[in-house]
Amino acid sequence: MKKIVSLFSITLILLLSACNDDYMDRFPETSIGTENFFQSEEDLKMFIYNLYSFPGVNEYGDDGYNTTDNAANTGSTEMKNIMLSSNPSSATISGGWNWSTLRNINLFLENFEKAGLPEDLAAHYEGLARFFRARFYMDKVQRFSDVPWYDQVIGSSDEELLFKGRDPRDFVVQKIFEDYEFASNHVKADQPTGAVNKWVVLAYKARHALYEGTFRKYHAELELQGSADTYLQIARDAAKEIMDNGGFSIHNTGNPDSDYGSLFNSQDLTSNPEIIFANIHEDQVKNSGWWEWMFGNYEVSPSKDLLQSYLMTDGSFYTSQPDYETKPFVEEFENRDPRLMQTYAYPGYELVNTATYSQGGGIYVQQLQKNFTGYHQIKGFINNTEQTVQNGVDFPVLRFAETLLIYAEARAELGELTQDDLDITINALRDRAGMPHMTMDPPVDPIQEARYPNITTSQKNELLEIRRERRVELALEGYRFDDIMRWEAGKVLEKEPKGIYFSGLGKHDLTGDGIEDIVLLDLGESIPGAGDKETNELGETLIYYRVGPQDSDASFYISGDNEGFMESIKDRGSFVTPKYYYRPIPQTHTTVNPNLTQIFGWE
Template sequence: MPTILYNPLNNKIRKILFIGILCVAATACNDDFLEKTPETDIDAGSFFNTEQDLNLYANNLYDFPSTGIYTSEAYNLTDNAFSTGNVELKTMVTTNPSSTTITGGWEWGQLRNVNFFLDRFRKANITEDRLNHFEGLARFFRARFYVDKVKRYSDVPWIDVPLEANSEDILFAARDPRETVVNHIMEDYEFALNNVDVSAPTGAVNRWVVKADYARFLLYEGTFRKYHTELKLSNSASDFLQKAVDVAKDIMDNGSFQIYTTNKPNEDYGSLFANADLSGNKEIILARFYQANVLNGDSGEGVFGNYETYPQKNLVQAYLMKDGSFYSRQPNYQQNEFVQEFRDRDPRLYQTYAYPGWVLVRSGTYAQGTGLYVQQLAKNFSGYHQIKGFYNSTDQDTRNNMDVPLYRFAEILLIYAEAKAEIGQLTQSDLDITVNQLRDRVGMPHMTLNPPIDPVEVAKFPNVTSVQRAEILEIRRERRVELAFEGQRHDDLMRWEAGKFLENEPQGIYFASLGKHDLTGDGIPDIYLLPASQSIPNNKETNSLGKVLQYYRVGTFGQDVSLFLKNATSGNVQIIEDMGIFVSPKYYYRPIPQQQIVLNPNLKQIFDWE
């Protein structure tokens, strides 16, 4: 079958012209549910008449993320990354939230735009095949819209007609059950995957994008139903998981995708996230494309860290050793200092985190400056820094040129493997065509059936009791490592019913004692930790390389110091004093904003929200 990628000789130029049209999606409104679309915005009598009209309107439905994927795991709150900002879930677990304080998310503008299109597009004088393609596109975006609503609220009103001024049945609609809404979502996906064009210009939605998004949702819904007993839908979980297997396998067998590799295990993985042209990369199912001075990209300095978001130690500890053994099997692994914990690890760690010996080129406001990476330590930050998705160049045009991978073939392989394990049907052959392809890229040992069980992972996920528990836990690790900082981790924790794990305080790098410490791996000290009782001297010590040591006064929360350590004079860098309580099952969902309940009394709160 034809591939997703469209590669004429001037593909880069064509690509940018196309994404220039798509950029209008960024201005899409977030209107209130009760406002109707102004019909004067588009004159239905003079529009929707040609394929060009339909293309122009459909382009405005594009709602994919961009470089924000690299920091979304911090802003959404996960065990991968943390944010110093007042992000929603952090506010929930540390306060007493209600429908008057949790008010975001109840936007319906995208749905009205889709339904407006679906009500009018058949006016166009084009073939039935083309009409079905455009209907498929619109229904795909409606499915995506409702997937987000189901994730947030579970039960929501299903609306598939345009809103009119006299549409009281819509304006005062009650919530439809999750099963009803999900059935409609699947109908939309199924129509789209059977009718959207197989191939499309680079950056546009084609049938493979539809299938990738569908497979992602099927895995989410299947595992959510399996692990969330409060829904009383666990009996249908296996159907969703089997469907996820089928859709993923279709992509694997009939799409022309493959894992990107040039046999450079220390480079290939990371190069996917700092690449000026992903249009010819066969791992990419969909990306956001950028061109300097036409449509500028650049992920921003905040990705690196010490702005609002930063990585956590917990993710560092998830990576396997280079020989495939658990990092947790290392003696006293929790007391390893920064240099030690990066020794002999999965190469993806070095392509995701700044590591000892890494060289910083783009310093921006980073006080330590360019050159050999030495952490800039500060209160409320972990001491770790992210290089995945960080464009380490001083050239603005180079940074603005970087493309962002949104759907990778790697994720499809992981969807297939996880769904097969969840239904207890995973084989060694399945592992070899999925997880082991990802490990081959980075030169890691293969995963086998009946792998050893890591007690650390068991403690995280005590609700995994399936016959292939060991396989599920290792596939979850592989997914976490492979998709780190791509915006998937929050949904994963929610669907696995692992929200309680977010009560654990996020931690930073470990220091065994006060005094001098090497952070670059050359055996020469770079920083000096002083007790809270001492002042930083005016005449700072210089190391054998002629570099002035960076001094920090350390202590515990409440003290006037530069850095918090768990035991005041030793331990992990501390980020927040109290992570609060994750109330289950309540916090897996959000309340409908109280103002909407006032406007429409037929909307009722569920899962103990008030």
């Protein structure tokens, strides 16, 4: 049955359906007219709802659109353009310098007391606004580092404020966590379905403290390494408060082959014990915006590198197997962590929703094309043709799984991790997947160690495996780019994403039934006409491809001479350290305000 949404959620959905411009036409941004608003709790509620802005189903593509080692992308992305450019500058990188949301938040904070609410209720609404301000500013710090701090509404005559320069990152982040501290102490825990509550505040506080603590630890150019532990401790403590008092648990019904994947195609996450916060959708009320890009060969495709990070079912490293790099598609999925086959389309997968997939439905035989890896993603894919189902899928904005990963990572970075910590965090996730437990002092995977050569904690071995677990558990949910940035691992972005490996020309099985499905031809050969193509033992017509190098007229590109990996792109460019961990302030703004200077080599 379709979920029943509370009256609060319906109101919220309707409000979120309206654009900010329409809203601000009704409630002026300036102090003019504020005497007619902020008069009641209902006024405060309505204003706060307008600040709600949380991720949705498009997040499932962000590991590709943000450029990471988890996915390839044929489209134009900011990081790809930067890395391929001979001289990226503030004239060509112009995004992110928008402050209208902050103005709205500060307008609220200057006026909310007019409602005359009881002290604890007024503090709740102040906490909500300060939570949104903390989120807003953390986004700015992650992109620009030093930014001007504003905690008041700026008028057109406030020249000193309008033309101020950047404030130091350390100062701004201290202000951010003052806001988080107030919000986590005053936003109420018991709120209606779909509303921000204490646990949402703590989850973002933990996430952003982990980001800041690890960013400071691994980015010597900031000269803030001495304060890294302060934020790692905040992350640890915020996560532990959720773990001890939030009442959340990992969704585990004892079905390791489906429990994980069910989180990403659910029509109702409101009662799921793992969900701290969901973006709730209802058909024809607030549609999810979901569409079939995952099976339309539309720009993004998962990488072999991510696939190789998943462990074997016995807990051993996939990359420890002989010839692991050259295993054919079918063998890559044998005896693997069950989360792999709930993330990647696997041999034998039955495809129903074929709206943008010309290869057709039935048992999955992937469509192989130029500039793609050959892998398809099923995490977040709605394998159902009903529009009402697609419109109504909920998105898990905050999962308890992330909280557990934050706690484990913070403890390891601080050198405090114990087996008990692993059992209540990493091993809770592995229990859901039916995987062996992680123990202290695990063996080191040389592939993982080479990926992160700068780890300095005394618990390096443990941290390497915690990072693996984070990559696998949160794969293709949009976390990977921020993780690479905070770990100072930008060089991994230079590696071109590999796709499926083919041992040579001829016939290949892609479904796992031992019967060939496709034929690879030399670039000099021609694909037979419809009446001349062979059929396999099942009576299915074989699918033919001409393979060759990049820039040829092949059906898809392959790395070697008629054997090798599918290639998605020729070159990802170079990652310049530390410059590319930050973005320039757009030139249009530095021209107007010359006090806004560039940092870390940007011009």
